[in-house]
Amino acid sequence: MAYDETTAGPPPAKSDPGTTDDSSVTAGNLWEEPWSNGTPDDASADALNDMHHRVTQDHMGRAAGQSESRVTAAYPYRDVDGTLLCTVQRIEPGPDGQSKTFRTDWHRVGAPHVPYRLPEVLTAIANGSTTVYVTEGEKDADALAAKGVVATCCGAGDWTDAHSEHLRYASEVVVIADKDEAGYRKAEQAAQSLERAGVLVSVVEAAVGNDVSDHLAAGLGVAELVACDPQAGRREGRVRALEQRLEDSEEAKARIAAKQLAALESDEGYAERAARFAANVLSSEQLDDMKDRVSLIDSVQGVNTLVRTWGAPKTLKSFVTLDKAACVSLGIPWCGFATKQTTTLYVVAEGSGGMKDRKQAWEKEHGCRMAVAFYPKPVQIGDPEQLRDLIAYCVVKKVGYVIFDTQARCTVGRDENSNTDMGVVIDALDVLREKTGACIELIHHSGVNGKRGRGASAFDGAVDSEFKTVRKNHEPVVKLVTVYQKDMSDRVDDMEFTVHEVANSIVLRQVGRSGSGAVDVPKVTxxxxxxxxxxxxxxxxxxxxxxxxxxxxxxxxxxxxxxxxxxxxxxxxxxxxxxxxxxxxxxxxxxxxxxxxxxxxxxx
Missing domain, CATH: 1.10.10.10 (Winged helix-like DNA-binding domain superfamily/Winged helix DNA-binding domain)
Structure with missing residues (x-):
């Protein structure tokens, strides 16, 4: 057990004490109790204390790598009759070369753990002193005593009911909390223990600084100490600790950035970064070896691309896209163009209630069941957790075609007029494409003038294929217009569909055919x-x-x-x-x- 601020007291004596020599003290057990290999008598306790002090000082000086650590203060703990029980030594710097540490030298084996300055405190109580102040550490108690204030602390460890018994007859006890999470916790524990002893108790904190020593150094007295709620203080302490960690993190990032910049400016740094970048550079020959572009629907849209279909309300853009999805899921031609069969996922973020009727109408019209998988609620593209779930599903199920109906309902919380916000969405969709190789299609609304998709222009350069649906005055004719094709060598002509009622919904039937991708149904035995x-x-x-x-x-x-x-x-x-x-x-x-x-x- 280490001798620092958490030490609860000396170990109990044993009837058969063991022995310890200098050879047993190493860096590994340096902070262990001097009698950890056996319980000494009073004489051997002194010898081991001296040995422990000598080895500890030598190690601390070497560990710091700077000046040798030294004792900066000694705090004697005495029993009721004035007998010296132990001395707590404040050592600076600590093992890390910066902070402080404490070492306890016990002068009597099996001695009780008593409050600091106990004889002075009991004398003051007997003389009718009205208030006793309880601090977290000896330094604070001494600072108050220098001002003529009766003060004590428990030193190492927490305040216990045994400590409270000594203050049972005080008129009032004021616990002063250090302004950090540990300080508020110890103050709350001390106050609760004192209340159990029947003592009138209150909790205060420094008006300036972190502890009462800072408060007094600022020229303030005990009358200016501020009442506090330890539980609320603990919460605030956690917030402050988090803020400090964030500040430390930012400082660390700045140091790393400075180090990286310095490395970059060296010849070795340039060579390392150049090699890292070169790993993704392709020669002309390597570019020729890249896989050819693969069509999902011939002349319409490709595998591993971003597609967007937009239009005004009631222009049946969802019906056009569902028709494509059904054909791709089955590998049958769409409007005469061959499709590459793949698992298809349709995210029904808007109008999910009518999707069942639309699906059944299509199946009745075509005489077969589509093989589309439907997700009947939004997937927030900008939510990393939801995106990871979607990617996992697509990878496991080998999904090659994903449809988001609509873009607006799947980007809630993102400003669709902000290129920055939409850039985040586009980046997320790129990750989805890269991880799955799927064709991603968004269904979106048109802008006010009907000349482009609603919102930010970031999508204009991001999509590989873009289409719009046009329908005049709810007429039973819908036109699908090709707005943009990035890499398609043969741009598909505009297509027209007529609207027909089937079952409880409607279906679209193409007027004529565009392209030459029609596939004949094979004969079978x-x-x-x-x-x-x-x-x-x-x-x-x-x-x-x-x-x-x-x-x-x-x-x-x-x-x-x-x-x-x-x-x-x-x-x-x-x-x-x-x-x-x-x-x-x-x-x-x-x-x-x-x-x-x-x-x-x-x-x-």
């Missing part, structure tokens, strides 16, 4: 069609080749060949050693009749 139907029944969990053989009453190996043939045609895909319907497989399932099945139904 009856056995392949049967295999697709089994995959459909097993759902997204997939069916194993063994179960596929059982369901179709065929050999496992034969049905695995059938399933692999469907994968090659883009009608099914592997998922954890199982097979699921994918892409155009959904269209095949919903065809009412095949034109001409392949001749041998049992061939893969």
């Amino acid at each position: 009856p056995l392949q069609l049967a295999a697709l139907r089994v995959m459909d029944e097993y759902g997204q969990g997939g069916v194993s080749p063994t179960d596929l053989g059982k369901e179709c009453d065929k050999a496992r190996g034969h049905m695995q060949k059938v399933a692999e043939a469907l994968v090659k045609k883009g009608l099914a895909q592997h998922r954890n050693r199982r097979y699921v319907v994918a892409g155009m497989g959904w269209h095949v399932l919903n065809e009412t009749a095949q034109e001409t099945p392949l001749p041998d139904a049992d061939e893969p």
